[in-house]
Amino acid sequence: GGQLAHVTLTDVGAEQPLDIVLDVDRALKELHEQDEAGASALEMHQFGGLTQPQIALALGVSEVTVSRKLRFCRAWLHERLAH
Numbered sequence: 001g002g003q004l005a006h007v008t009l010t011d012v013g014a015e016q017p018l019d020i021v022l023d024v025d026r027a028l029k030e031l032h033e034q035d036e037a038g039a040s041a042l043e044m045h046q047f048g049g050l051t052q053p054q055i056a057l058a059l060g061v062s063e064v065t066v067s068r069k070l071r072f073c074r075a076w077l078h079e080r081l082a083h
Contacts, residue, residue, distance in 0.1 A: 027080045031073060037061070038069035042077070045070060 031039040037059055044050040044058065052070070056063045 023081060024077075027077055030080070031076060034076075035069065035073065038073040041066050041069045042073040 028039060028043065031042070041055050041059060044055045045052070050058070052063050052066045056066045059066065
């Protein structure tokens, strides 16, 4: 919706989009083992489109905690998928 551009995995140069999806799934499962609340927050935000206040309410934590967990989990996921 809005002014967002539609981008597929093949548009960003992925020759095997399924491999990327499987890598992300494996990484998210590993992240859940390390930080379940953070991984849930990341999924709610990235895949569910929830805002930080909505996530805070759903998890029963402060918005500051959600912000901190999202920053950590994004960095962790980026590092994990870079390898």
